[in-house]
Amino acid sequence: MAAVESRDNQVVAAAPLLAELADIVGAAHVLSDPDLVAGYVTDWTGQWRGAAAAVVRPGDADEVAAVLAACHRAGWPVVPQGGNTGLVGGSIPMEGEILLSTTRLDQVETVDPVGRTIAAGAGVTVARAQAAARAHGLDFGVDLASRESATLGGIVATNAGGIRVVKHGDTRRQVVGVEAVLADGRVLTRWKHLAKDNVGYDLPGLLTGSEGTLAVITRVLMRLVVPATETQVALVGVLDVGSALTLLDRLERAGRTLEAAELMTADGIALVRAVHGLRAPLSEDTEFVLLVEVSGGTLAEVLAEAPDLVIDAVVEPGPARRLWEYREAHTESISAESATPPLKLDISTPVGELASFLLGLDADLAALDPAPRAITFGHLGEGNMHVNLLDVPDDRREELTDLVLARVAAHGGSISAEHGVGRAKAQWIGLSRTEIDIDVMRSVRAALDPAKLLNPAILPS
C-alpha cells in the first residue's frame, strides 16, 4: 500500500486505481462520497470505525477477480465485507483499504432437493437461503439473529455459529463447495455437488473462518437439511449449570434429538421481562433457565422423570415463539439497557468447566470497584456463552476484556467460540493458540497472499 499520511494524500494516491476499478464495475459501484461510505466503515455495534479509499461493489465473480487483480498490481490492500453484521470488526477497514462489498452477488442459483444443496452468490442473505430451502420442504442449517442481513459469504468467511449448531454443526459443516478469488485475482473453484469428495486438502474448510484473509468468497454451495417433523420446546428452571447439562444428556440418551439448547440466567430473564414487559415464564425463580427444543419424542416424560434436576418447567409444541422470546429478546434488551455499547465476549469452555468458569467470573467481576453488570447467556450444548458487560466506559473495555479472557484461558476455553478474532480479539490470540500454531497460520497465509493484501489487520500479522 502506498503510505498515506492524510485523507487528502490518500485520495490522490488512490485516484488511478479507483479509475481502473470504475472501468471494471462501473462508476456507480465505486463509492467514495463519505456519506455513502460511512455505512460500510462503521460496524453495527458502533464499536468499530475506519476509513476506506473507496467502497467497490462488483456484480459478479469476474468483476471480483478483475478488482482483486487491479488492487494486486497496485499493491493496495482490500477488506472484503458481506452484510456487515460481524461482531468483532473483522470487515471494517482500518485507514484506507479498498472495501470490497459482496452484496451485489445476490443470486440464488439453484436449490437441488435431491442432493439437498443450495448454490448461491456470496451476497445472498441467510434469510433468503432459508426461504429458498423451505420452498422445497427443506431448511438451511444455520440460523442466527442477523439472518436478514448476514450473507452466505459472510457466514462462511467467519464460520458463523448460531442456535442450530447443536443439531447441524457450524457453518463449516454446511459448506459443500466454494468459488473464491485469491489475492492475485485467480479464481479457486471447488464446486462439486458431492457429500463426500476426499481428493486433497480441504480448501473450502480452510477458507471457512479465515475472515477474509485468504480469498474473497464469491459463490457458495451449501448443504440443506430435513427439518424436524414435530418439535417440542421447554423452559426449564434449574438450580445450576450441572443440572442443565445432565438434563441434556438424559434427553439425548432417551433418544431425543436436541434441536437447540440455550442457557439463560435469572438476571437475564429479569432484564428481558423488564424491557419487554413479559410475564414470569415459570412459577418459581431459579438461578438458571434452560430453553431446550427437541424432536424424536416428547419432552414431558423425560422432564417428569428428572425431579432431581427440574425445579419447574413449561412445555409447548414447537415453534413455541412465546417461549423462545425470552431467549431471543436478550441481545436487544442488553443493548437497550446499557448506557454504552455492551462489551460482548463470545467465549467457550469445555462443558464440564462451564459451571466453575461462571462462578469464577462472577467472583472476578464482584471484586472490581465498581463491579460491572454482566448478563450471560448462550449455547449450552457447545459450552459457548455470550458474556455481556453493560455500561462499560471506553477506558475500561480493554481491562475488562483482559479479565474475562484470562478467566476463559484458565479454564481451557476459547477467546472466540463463534464470532471470530477480527480486530476485537487480535491482541488476545495468544491465549487460544500457541506460537507454533500462529506461525503455521502465518505460513499458510503467506502461501496464498504473499503480499498480504487481503484484510491485512486481521488474524496473525
Added chain:
Amino acid sequence: MAAVESRDNQVVAAAPLLAELADIVGAAHVLSDPDLVAGYVTDWTGQWRGAAAAVVRPGDADEVAAVLAACHRAGWPVVPQGGNTGLVGGSIPMEGEILLSTTRLDQVETVDPVGRTIAAGAGVTVARAQAAARAHGLDFGVDLASRESATLGGIVATNAGGIRVVKHGDTRRQVVGVEAVLADGRVLTRWKHLAKDNVGYDLPGLLTGSEGTLAVITRVLMRLVVPATETQVALVGVLDVGSALTLLDRLERAGRTLEAAELMTADGIALVRAVHGLRAPLSEDTEFVLLVEVSGGTLAEVLAEAPDLVIDAVVEPGPARRLWEYREAHTESISAESATPPLKLDISTPVGELASFLLGLDADLAALDPAPRAITFGHLGEGNMHVNLLDVPDDRREELTDLVLARVAAHGGSISAEHGVGRAKAQWIGLSRTEIDIDVMRSVRAALDPAKLLNPAILPS
C-alpha cells in the same frame, strides 16, 4: 534425499541417519531387516509395494519430533504409516524413504463422558476407541471394516469414511484437536476440549485428509456420540436407484434418523450368497437391495406406506447382524472370487446422478471385449459407490481405471469419495480438481514442508 541408485548404495547413504534414529528411539525400533520391513512396505491389498531405508517406530511424540528433525537435517524423506489398512497405497514408501510407523503411540489417554471426547495416541485402533467409548455408554463416530487395525492417526490423515457417515459425518467432523509434528520437527498443538473454537484457520481440518503430506499426527482429540436407543434394520428390494433414494427421503421426512443406508445389487447379493452359503434375503429377486438402519421410530409403517417403491422388505430390530451380513460380506466375497486383486474404485457422484452413472458405467463395461465383471455397492446416502472390477489382469488396470473415472467425471463425481488419492489415484487428480486448486494445494504444502520431505510421492507433486 541423497540420490540412491541401488539398495546397497542406499544402505550406505542411510547409515549415519539410522544410527542417529537408533539413538532417539532405541535400536530395537529401527527395523532394516528385509523380513521385518516387508510387512510395512506392502499394502494389505497386495497391490502396492515399495522399499524403505528403514522402519522407525517412535514411542512418543517427543521421539517423533526428534526423528523428523533428524530426517530434516539429513534431507531424507519420510512416509508416515498407521495401521497400513489404506486402499490407495498412500502409506507405502516408494524406494527408500524412512517409514515412520505410529503404531507404538497407542495410549488411550482419557475419555471425557461430559464433554464427550476421547484423547488418544495416533496409534490407537478404531476398535479400541470404540470400546473405550462404549464403556461410558457412548460411541465413536467412525466405523469401518478395518476397525481392528486402522488407527486414529490413519483415519484422520485420510479422512476415512465408513458406514456411519450418513449419521455422524466423516472423520474430519469428529476431530476436535490434534497434536502433529511438522516436517522440521516442530510440534503443532491444537488441543482444546471445545465444541466451538473459532480462532484462526482450521488447521486440524487441514491436516485431516492430507495423507501424511503436511505433518505426522501424534495425538488426536475426537468427539464421541450418543448411540441410538433403539434401531431397526431393513433389507428392501427396489426396482431402481431412484426408488431407494426416494425411500430414504420419505424416511427422513417422516422423522426417522438414518443410521446407515447401503446400496447393493442383485449381482452382489448373488455373489455373497454363493461364497457364504446364505439364503435369499427376500422372496423376490430385485435389481437393487437397500440396507437401511434407522432410529427415532419404526420402519414397517413407512415401508408399508410406500408400495410404489418397495417390492419386498424384511425388517428386524437392530443390530440385526443377520441382515447386515449381506452387506458386510461383500468385500471379502469379492476378494475370494477374483483371480487377481480386485480393482477397487471408490467414487461418488451427485446423488441425483447416481442412477444414470451406474447405467452408463454398465454400458461402458459391456462394450469392452472381454467385459470385466463388476460388483458395485456402497453408501447410498452420500452417493458413494465402491466399484469393484474382478479378474482384472495387471496390464488392464490403468485402462479400466481410466474408463471408470472418466465416466465419474462426466457425471460431476469424485475420483475418491473416501479412500483418498494416495499413489493409486495420483495421475487422475486433474479429473477432480482444477489447475488453480492443485496449485493452491502445492502452495499450502510448500508453506508447511518447503523441502517436501513428507510423503513426497503423494498428492500434487
